[in-house]
Amino acid sequence: MISKKDPDIIRAYLEDSSNLKGGYADEVVIPENIEELSRFLKKANAAKEPVTISGGGTGTTGSRIPFGGVVVSLEKFNKIIRISAPDMSAVVETGVIVDELKRAADKENMFYTSHPTESTASVGGTVATNASGARSFKYGSTRNYIKRLKMVLASGEIVDLSRGQVMVSRDDPRVRLPGGSEIGLPLPAYSMPDVKSASGYFVKKGMDLIDLFIGQEGTLSVIIEIEMALVKKPEKILSSFVFFDNNESAWNFAVDARDMSKKKLPRYTASAIDALSIEYFDSNALDFLKAGNAGIPASRSCAIFFEQEVVPDRDEDEILNEWLALISKHGASLDDTWVAMTEKEAERFTGFRHAIPEAVNDLIRGSGFRKFSTDIAVPDDRLLEMMKFYTDALAHQKMRHVIFGHIGENHVHVNILPGSEEEVALAGELVLKFVKKGVSMGGSVSAEHGIGKIKHKYLEEMYGTSGVLAMSKIKKAFDPNCILGLDNIFSRELLKL
Numbered sequence: 001m002i003s004k005k006d007p008d009i010i011r012a013y014l015e016d017s018s019n020l021k022g023g024y025a026d027e028v029v030i031p032e033n034i035e036e037l038s039r040f041l042k043k044a045n046a047a048k049e050p051v052t053i054s055g056g057g058t059g060t061t062g063s064r065i066p067f068g069g070v071v072v073s074l075e076k077f078n079k080i081i082r083i084s085a086p087d088m089s090a091v092v093e094t095g096v097i098v099d100e101l102k103r104a105a106d107k108e109n110m111f112y113t114s115h116p117t118e119s120t121a122s123v124g125g126t127v128a129t130n131a132s133g134a135r136s137f138k139y140g141s142t143r144n145y146i147k148r149l150k151m152v153l154a155s156g157e158i159v160d161l162s163r164g165q166v167m168v169s170r171d172d173p174r175v176r177l178p179g180g181s182e183i184g185l186p187l188p189a190y191s192m193p194d195v196k197s198a199s200g201y202f203v204k205k206g207m208d209l210i211d212l213f214i215g216q217e218g219t220l221s222v223i224i225e226i227e228m229a230l231v232k233k234p235e236k237i238l239s240s241f242v243f244f245d246n247n248e249s250a251w252n253f254a255v256d257a258r259d260m261s262k263k264k265l266p267r268y269t270a271s272a273i274d275a276l277s278i279e280y281f282d283s284n285a286l287d288f289l290k291a292g293n294a295g296i297p298a299s300r301s302c303a304i305f306f307e308q309e310v311v312p313d314r315d316e317d318e319i320l321n322e323w324l325a326l327i328s329k330h331g332a333s334l335d336d337t338w339v340a341m342t343e344k345e346a347e348r349f350t351g352f353r354h355a356i357p358e359a360v361n362d363l364i365r366g367s368g369f370r371k372f373s374t375d376i377a378v379p380d381d382r383l384l385e386m387m388k389f390y391t392d393a394l395a396h397q398k399m400r401h402v403i404f405g406h407i408g409e410n411h412v413h414v415n416i417l418p419g420s421e422e423e424v425a426l427a428g429e430l431v432l433k434f435v436k437k438g439v440s441m442g443g444s445v446s447a448e449h450g451i452g453k454i455k456h457k458y459l460e461e462m463y464g465t466s467g468v469l470a471m472s473k474i475k476k477a478f479d480p481n482c483i484l485g486l487d488n489i490f491s492r493e494l495l496k497l
């Protein structure tokens, strides 16, 4: 196993996209095969040495940043083992970069639906955070596609777990792992909200054990190999940027597009509208794009980006006309609407979408302060109220901010960009206010980025201290010495270390 102790090399593992400072580690180890990793974990467990698992380092919650102990880098597990078009699946090692998988799947006319916007993430990282992307509106999160995980537990035990193989019951806490060992796994009583969520462990009545390891943020196991379902690549995608004069029109457009796509009312059943993604950009987000000379109509203050697959059995003109009618209904100018009908144009639009979080991250990196970012999702019927709550509060505080993201899933990111220590304190208070509001509506505090090291108190808002304590018993069942992903999801104080 490769070991690196040079501080200059270690430094590269002390950051992600959260701008969380102060990380430190004694060593970075790079196992070259699963047996080596297993032996290493066995030793670390015996020595109670903290182990932080590092993927692509694109996470936004500081979850791969170590605060002590050893970093395990999985860069040697970088092979695409198999891509099979007939059964629409892939088997890959954890360190494969999402973009590489996307390109390999593309050759077979398929794609990995749950790619997050940041394509330099590792596939293992997307599983460990249950990542989503713009198209999760149609396809759901990573969880829906995971068929099998090969993992190493803190004890060094190697577990190869398929979906459907081990079910967990609230009545009987004993679980037999595929390797033969048995553990007591007390499932907490909390119920997860019925919204998009990556807030702590997945727990549901009669659940599949594999679901615990998806979204675990490096706290339960080291994922080494992933078998996933792929989907057929859409033959043609219609995508569009629609620019609006005011927020209310954009939000109402998004609600209609969402409800028509989900066929929420009987009158929508025959609608040709069936979006893959519905994304929102406020005026500050558009300013970032204008700075890149994107030719955005100067008079418009916000935008919705949407995509829809054009399927052969549906008339393309009918789809386009329905969207155009919806755009007109909500007062947007058709002259200022951009429509991409080719893959190249669509890629340009996706590039704009990606440019916003990147620009925000660059700006905040240069400022020396950390950004405060929400990741809250609320139920369908509370979206408009939540959007108004955000914009009213931000207008009152007059702090630099950007709002963008997955409005179709009632999930936008509010990024507050403080410019002074005073603003840092204010931003923290404001985000907590948003979290409390989202929770009071039946929402989740993290819809896709996870809890990591910076959102512990939000998780307590959602499940209460008793709920989080009950959740931590799952961690202790798999990792009694709490060596894996220390400070992720749970503070070390809560784990009583």
Ligand SMILES: Cc1cc2nc3c(=O)[nH]c(=O)nc-3n(C[C@H](O)[C@H](O)[C@H](O)COP(=O)(O)OP(=O)(O)OC[C@H]3O[C@@H](n4cnc5c(N)ncnc54)[C@H](O)[C@@H]3O)c2cc1C
Pocket: 016, 017, 052, 053, 054, 055, 056, 057, 058, 059, 060, 063, 064, 074, 094, 115, 116, 117, 118, 120, 121, 122, 123, 124, 125, 126, 127, 128, 129, 130, 131, 132, 133, 134, 217, 218, 219, 221, 222, 223, 224, 354, 357, 358, 361, 448, 449, 485, 488
């Ligand atoms: C510009 C930008 C846009 C983004 N857009 C999105 C988006 O649209 N949707 C979204 O969901 N996220 C998004 N993200 C966040 C990020 O890309 C995802 O969280 C991604 O899944 C992290 O993967 P990673 O490999 O970089 O993980 P890392 O940051 O390295 O690690 C993240 C967590 O996963 C754990 N982990 C990594 N590998 C393993 C493993 N093999 N076994 C066990 N645990 C492991 C780590 O310990 C850590 O807890 C964005 C980030 C950026 C910078």
